[in-house]
Amino acid sequence: MTSEQGTVRATGRQVRPRTEGWSQKLDGEGRPALQFASPKRGKPPVHLADFTPEERVARVKELGFPGFRAKQLATHYFTHYTSDPVDMTDLPQAGREELVYGLMPNLLTEVRRLATDKGDTIKFLWRLHDGALVESVLMRYPGRITLCVSSQAGCGMNCPFCATGQAGLTRNMSAAEILEQVVRANRVIANGELGGKKKDDHSMERVSNIVFMGMGEPLANYNRVMHAVKTMVAPQPEGLGMSARGITVSTVGLVPAIRKLADEDIPVTFALSLHAPDDELRDELIPVNSRWKVDEALDAAREYFEKTKRRVSIEYALIKDMNDHPWRADLLAKKLNARGRGWVHVNPIPLNPTPGSVWTSSDVAVQNEFVRRLNDAGIPTTIRDTRGKDIDGACGQLVATEDDKAAAEAAPIV
Numbered sequence: 001m002t003s004e005q006g007t008v009r010a011t012g013r014q015v016r017p018r019t020e021g022w023s024q025k026l027d028g029e030g031r032p033a034l035q036f037a038s039p040k041r042g043k044p045p046v047h048l049a050d051f052t053p054e055e056r057v058a059r060v061k062e063l064g065f066p067g068f069r070a071k072q073l074a075t076h077y078f079t080h081y082t083s084d085p086v087d088m089t090d091l092p093q094a095g096r097e098e099l100v101y102g103l104m105p106n107l108l109t110e111v112r113r114l115a116t117d118k119g120d121t122i123k124f125l126w127r128l129h130d131g132a133l134v135e136s137v138l139m140r141y142p143g144r145i146t147l148c149v150s151s152q153a154g155c156g157m158n159c160p161f162c163a164t165g166q167a168g169l170t171r172n173m174s175a176a177e178i179l180e181q182v183v184r185a186n187r188v189i190a191n192g193e194l195g196g197k198k199k200d201d202h203s204m205e206r207v208s209n210i211v212f213m214g215m216g217e218p219l220a221n222y223n224r225v226m227h228a229v230k231t232m233v234a235p236q237p238e239g240l241g242m243s244a245r246g247i248t249v250s251t252v253g254l255v256p257a258i259r260k261l262a263d264e265d266i267p268v269t270f271a272l273s274l275h276a277p278d279d280e281l282r283d284e285l286i287p288v289n290s291r292w293k294v295d296e297a298l299d300a301a302r303e304y305f306e307k308t309k310r311r312v313s314i315e316y317a318l319i320k321d322m323n324d325h326p327w328r329a330d331l332l333a334k335k336l337n338a339r340g341r342g343w344v345h346v347n348p349i350p351l352n353p354t355p356g357s358v359w360t361s362s363d364v365a366v367q368n369e370f371v372r373r374l375n376d377a378g379i380p381t382t383i384r385d386t387r388g389k390d391i392d393g394a395c396g397q398l399v400a401t402e403d404d405k406a407a408a409e410a411a412p413i414v
């Protein structure tokens, strides 16, 4: 038996990422390979949503139209969720297409849509202008509609349990490509294509909550993600008029970027994907831990709470015999309580079961014990709904498969 900060480690089976032969890719200096910079690829076409309102006016004038047309276009896009010139009858017929296509080029081509039986969860596969594939998942819950968005095509963080990470980083997404996922989802909702709505509910509906938990590490694409977030919360028609509190930005722990986010003065919900409270395991489970350790990430999370007064979420995928040991629940509680009370809650996420693999879900009794220990230590802890897992839309599962790629090749280019 050993101990970390006095926490007793009971003996028990300990599987590791390498148990099934996974090995860490290393960089030239022998450290885990991480891609922070986006590979150089052709830039996506610029779009109205990439610009500030002033820049939109300037761009419209550059195209030879009066500046006030910028607001009309933004109203169509951010309020009516349309980029189709046919819908824009308030614009003069002459030059309408030129103006609309000049400011609103097509960014996402829908390749595939998978829905659950009730239709209250839909996973979209999108093709970007250069053929890169990304996904988003739209979920109806009682009283809210959540969209899980991608912020990068692929991801450079190389987490061994994550299909996206194993495929590497293709490129950063533009702010407009991120926002277009929301606009397209709103259009789907407005068309009545998201199921699960109660018959007596006549409310106007749209996406109310955003989680940056699709493909990519949002804080590795900081400037574009922040432009997208600012546009989400800007009042309509400047932006989407959403509440910052309904937007969750998650990270595996890019500490300098967490500090920058805390200084933005936008009260988004911040989530740290921790997955292990000890560096020994987290170094393997979350390779970015080789740059910023557990304590540094938790210190930055606590600072986020102090600056924003927003309670922080700790995400913890429970993986059988890997990170679900009772002593790890105790160590996590101890590290969180050491930084104060009432500033954090923990969301354990049962991993999707992969029977026979080291990447499988914890037994229910083990999950419950993990949750009980944290709650008993005064840390509010609730198992997170893994909606979408029957369509491979749960966190860490968003990756374009070979089938998806074949579908993308077959789909018409719009």
Ligand code: SF4
Residues within 6 Å of the ligand: 155, 156, 157, 158, 159, 162, 163, 164, 165, 166, 214, 215, 216, 217, 252, 396
């Ligand atoms: S878990 Fe998140 S950060 Fe890690 S590789 Fe997957 S998408 Fe990237």
